[in-house]
Amino acid sequence: MFSNRYIFIYSTVMVIIVAVLLSLTAMLLQPRQEKNMTIAKIQGILAALNMNATPENAEELYQQYITTELAVDQNGQVTTIYKDGKFEMGEVRPFTIDLKKELYNKKMGSPFVVPLYIAEVNGDTLYIVPLRGTGLWGPVYGNIAFESNFNEIAGAYFTHDKETPGLGAEISTKEFSSQFIGKKIFNDAGNFVSVKVVKGGISTLATGQQIHGVDAISGGTITSNAVSEMLKNCLENYIVYIHNTITI
Amino acid sequence: MSAEIKEKDPLFSLKNRKLLTVPLNRENPITMQVLGICSALAVTAKLEPAVVMAISVTFVTGVGNLVISLLRKSIAPRIRIIVQLTVIATLVILVDQFLKAYAFDVSKQLSVFVGLIITNCIIMGRFEAFGMANKPWPSFLDGIGNGLGYGIILIIVSFFRELLGSGTLWGYPVLEKIGLYRLGYENNGMMILPPMALIVVGIIIWVQRSRVRDLIEDK
Numbered sequence: 001m002f003s004n005r006y007i008f009i010y011s012t013v014m015v016i017i018v019a020v021l022l023s024l025t026a027m028l029l030q031p032r033q034e035k036n037m038t039i040a041k042i043q044g045i046l047a048a049l050n051m052n053a054t055p056e057n058a059e060e061l062y063q064q065y066i067t068t069e070l071a072v073d074q075n076g077q078v079t080t081i082y083k084d085g086k087f088e089m090g091e092v093r094p095f096t097i098d099l100k101k102e103l104y105n106k107k108m109g110s111p112f113v114v115p116l117y118i119a120e121v122n123g124d125t126l127y128i129v130p131l132r133g134t135g136l137w138g139p140v141y142g143n144i145a146f147e148s149n150f151n152e153i154a155g156a157y158f159t160h161d162k163e164t165p166g167l168g169a170e171i172s173t174k175e176f177s178s179q180f181i182g183k184k185i186f187n188d189a190g191n192f193v194s195v196k197v198v199k200g201g202i203s204t205l206a207t208g209q210q211i212h213g214v215d216a217i218s219g220g221t222i223t224s225n226a227v228s229e230m231l232k233n234c235l236e237n238y239i240v241y242i243h244n245t246i247t248i
Numbered sequence: 249m250s251a252e253i254k255e256k257d258p259l260f261s262l263k264n265r266k267l268l269t270v271p272l273n274r275e276n277p278i279t280m281q282v283l284g285i286c287s288a289l290a291v292t293a294k295l296e297p298a299v300v301m302a303i304s305v306t307f308v309t310g311v312g313n314l315v316i317s318l319l320r321k322s323i324a325p326r327i328r329i330i331v332q333l334t335v336i337a338t339l340v341i342l343v344d345q346f347l348k349a350y351a352f353d354v355s356k357q358l359s360v361f362v363g364l365i366i367t368n369c370i371i372m373g374r375f376e377a378f379g380m381a382n383k384p385w386p387s388f389l390d391g392i393g394n395g396l397g398y399g400i401i402l403i404i405v406s407f408f409r410e411l412l413g414s415g416t417l418w419g420y421p422v423l424e425k426i427g428l429y430r431l432g433y434e435n436n437g438m439m440i441l442p443p444m445a446l447i448v449v450g451i452i453i454w455v456q457r458s459r460v461r462d463l464i465e466d467k
Binding site: 014025040161164218 | 342
């Protein structure tokens with residue numbers, strides 16, 4: 001028979017061994033995991049430019065194409081400019097901004113800043129907006145690139161942590177994200193309308209509205225709605241900036 | 249008792265080989281014991297996550313059963329479930345951490361389901377039914393066998409679901425390449441929804457029992 005004393009000691013020892021083992025593993029693997037995450041973030045930004053970066057050449061391509069990183073505050077004012085590896089304004093690199101925290105601040109009505117990346121590709125200026133939202137099981141996120149008029153979408157990339165494989169997880173496929181190319185976030189009157197993911201397909205929309213919509217994923221309605229919501233929530237932060245800087 | 253200890257089984261004796269092969273068919277955890285159904289529905293919409301899931305579960309059942317078997321004499325019966333859960337959770341977190349560090353892409357794809365291995369009934373079922381009462385080596389084989397038995401069903405189910413639901417296999421557009429869509433064929437959207445996994449599992453059980461007739465229960 002086992003005494004209570006034995007059971008207590010046994011459990012304590014077991015828990016300590018497990019805790020040490022797991023913390024050691026986590027500590028040893030952390031640098032690798034963080035590097036993976038940074039590279040994944042860079043790959044995501046490049047993917048919005050329709051570039052397929054490998055983990056090896058991601059950082060190199062990023063330096064080659066992304067010329068400027070900006071931080072834009074809640075009033076649409078630029079607070080940080082990080083250009084060609086040097087700060088022209090501010091001192092925190094916009095790349096390191098934690099979008100999750102900033103969007104939480106936004107929800108709470110506190111001041112926040114959001115990053116904006118500017119790329120030069122074959123002489124064209126492209127704007128890349130990082131996105132983050134809430135899917136069915138966990139966060140959905142991605143990047144969306146705009147042509148120099150900051151209206152027409154040049155490319156999009158979406159990914160997720162926990163969406164259902166085969167259903168909501170399909171947002172990370174090229175078939176889904178390539179639908180966004182050529183869509184517009186402003187209507188002809190210049191008002192912000194975002195791009196919606198439409199259940200049942202954009203053929204159900206009026207002809208004039210189809211430029212602001214893409215087809216949803218069958219079986220992935222909640223994730224599809226999350227993408228719509230994410231686009232609206234993240235893009236509206238830049239409206240003032242767009243009106244101030246870009247004249248069409 | 250003493251004779252039993254002296255008489256050492258060779259590593260792959262018939263008895264030990266059976267531990268590996270029996271769960272593939274006659275005692276399959278999914279079709280015969282109806283365990284692990286939950287994840288069989290969730291990860292089988294595509295072939296690739298199903299395969300990685302099968303490998304991960306096989307690793308956890310194999311190593312976990314081994315650890316439990318090594319500890320079996322020291323585990324107080326009153327806290328055995330807690331000990332088993334701790335072992336499972338530790339192994340699963342290790343798998344998850346290593347995937348994140350060395351196979352980042354795969355870990356992103358499997359996402360939540362790696363963590364959900366903890367709740368897979370097969371693992372705990374094997375610890376209780378086998379690891380707690382048998383020697384380490386047979387326990388290890390039993391764990392691997394059951395992991396594979398689970399995996400094989402996952403792979404069969406996901407093969408049909410991906411082929412009929414998305415028209416692809418491992419992401420490769422098979423049906424498009426053979427030109428089926430031009431004949432007016434369309435993917436069956438039902439196949440990618442979880443209920444169809446249950447129906448496919450049902451069909452597998454039907455086929456299995458009609459081939460191995462003595463599995464059919466007496467009325």
